[in-house]
Amino acid sequence: MRSVVHRLPSPAPGTEQSWLSLHFGTEGSGPKAVIQCALHADEVPGLLVGVHLRAHLTRLEAEGALVGEVVLVPAANVLGGAQALLGSHIGRFDLGTGINFNRGYRHLTPGLLQTVPDRLGADGAANRAIVRQACLELLAEWQPVTAADALKRELQMLAVDADTVLDLHCDSQAQMHLYAPTPWAETGLALGRCLDARLVLLARESGDDPFDDSVSRHWWELQEALGERFPLDLGCFSTTVELRGEADVSHELAARDAHGLLRFLEQRGHLLPGSTAPADSAGPCDALPLEGVDPLTAPCGGVLVFACRLGDEVQAGQTVAEVIDPLSAQSTPVKARVGGVFFAHSKTRWALRGERIGKVAGAKAFRTGKLLSL
Numbered sequence: 001m002r003s004v005v006h007r008l009p010s011p012a013p014g015t016e017q018s019w020l021s022l023h024f025g026t027e028g029s030g031p032k033a034v035i036q037c038a039l040h041a042d043e044v045p046g047l048l049v050g051v052h053l054r055a056h057l058t059r060l061e062a063e064g065a066l067v068g069e070v071v072l073v074p075a076a077n078v079l080g081g082a083q084a085l086l087g088s089h090i091g092r093f094d095l096g097t098g099i100n101f102n103r104g105y106r107h108l109t110p111g112l113l114q115t116v117p118d119r120l121g122a123d124g125a126a127n128r129a130i131v132r133q134a135c136l137e138l139l140a141e142w143q144p145v146t147a148a149d150a151l152k153r154e155l156q157m158l159a160v161d162a163d164t165v166l167d168l169h170c171d172s173q174a175q176m177h178l179y180a181p182t183p184w185a186e187t188g189l190a191l192g193r194c195l196d197a198r199l200v201l202l203a204r205e206s207g208d209d210p211f212d213d214s215v216s217r218h219w220w221e222l223q224e225a226l227g228e229r230f231p232l233d234l235g236c237f238s239t240t241v242e243l244r245g246e247a248d249v250s251h252e253l254a255a256r257d258a259h260g261l262l263r264f265l266e267q268r269g270h271l272l273p274g275s276t277a278p279a280d281s282a283g284p285c286d287a288l289p290l291e292g293v294d295p296l297t298a299p300c301g302g303v304l305v306f307a308c309r310l311g312d313e314v315q316a317g318q319t320v321a322e323v324i325d326p327l328s329a330q331s332t333p334v335k336a337r338v339g340g341v342f343f344a345h346s347k348t349r350w351a352l353r354g355e356r357i358g359k360v361a362g363a364k365a366f367r368t369g370k371l372l373s374l
């Protein structure tokens with residue numbers, strides 16, 4: 001294993017922060033996979049999965065079972081890891097700017113359309129390498145000022161030339177689910193089955209440039225724009241894995257999830273065949289459009305009492321929760337607007353008016369525009 005320390009620009013004299021990437025296998029000798037833990041620094045399950053993965057990858061490397069290179073970023077967001085406000089850890093937003101650490105990555109397609117058409121040819125494999133190189137060149141032109149933007153640029157550069165990118169997050173309280181690109185629906189389902197995930201939520205573009213979009217979206221956009229003139233494949237499968245809820249941190253779960261991820265890496269050709277045991281997938285795993293997820297919001301403030309359990313199939317119009325005003329004792333129902341799987345909800349039980357308190361995944365797309373929460 002090769003360990004690389006990435007130094008971030010110092011925000012003030014006398015302070016310094018750096019992050020680490022662990023490189024297993026041999027760079028450039030085959031496909032590349034990147035696994036990134038807790039870009040939202042308060043989403044801890046992925047950090048423990050990373051600890052388990054590190055041990056497995058060390059063993060697999062010693063056994064000669066790795067194909068190409070597997071990069072593990074064991075704690076992707078050291079900036080968010082050190083933030084607290086009034087006794088609460090804040091890992092999702094940069095406290096200095098209020099900007100989400102998983103938004104604002106570079107959308108590379110406009111720059112690629114300027115730079116690659118003159119360089120592409122008749123060889124698909126060569127075109128893939130040319131596009132990857134052009135991505136790195138475009139990102140090298142990005143000169144960030146803040147430490148948060150410097151971190152984003154480095155993370156995007158580390159993953160943009162990979163074949164497989166797994167970004168490990170979690171929800172507030174939720175069943176295992178993942179976000180995957182629509183053009184990669186089958187691969188997303190394969191990963192979902194390895195992880196025994198309940199849902200794979202598909203979108204071509206999520207909005208606001210999250211990390212996972214930023215390393216894969218340009219491939220199908222280039223294919224659309226230039227595919228008739230040049231052979232261009234989809235060079236990168238990227239996904240955001242939501243490892244259940246924030247408190248779902250245990251060695252038992254982490255060991256199971258690490259195994260599922262390695263099983264998937266084997267299916268993708270990053271490990272020699274037979275390196276991992278079959279995953280014991282049991283439950284159903286459905287691929288549904290992200291545009292079909294209904295974010296439930298609290299109609300008023302009050303005590304939040306859920307009427308359904310995670311995993312329940314709910315009907316349109318069904319009461320999923322109630323919000324109770326403790327002053328009037330009045331209860332206001334929160335009803336599902338679409339039928340589907342109630343797969344995630346808030347971990348707190350005090351709701352403010354307008355707050356998102358849960359999600360139901362339906363089969364029919366009905367939302368447009370920016371599809372992710374804040």
Ligand SMILES: [Zn+2]
Nearest residue numbers: 040043169170
């Ligand atoms: Zn997250």
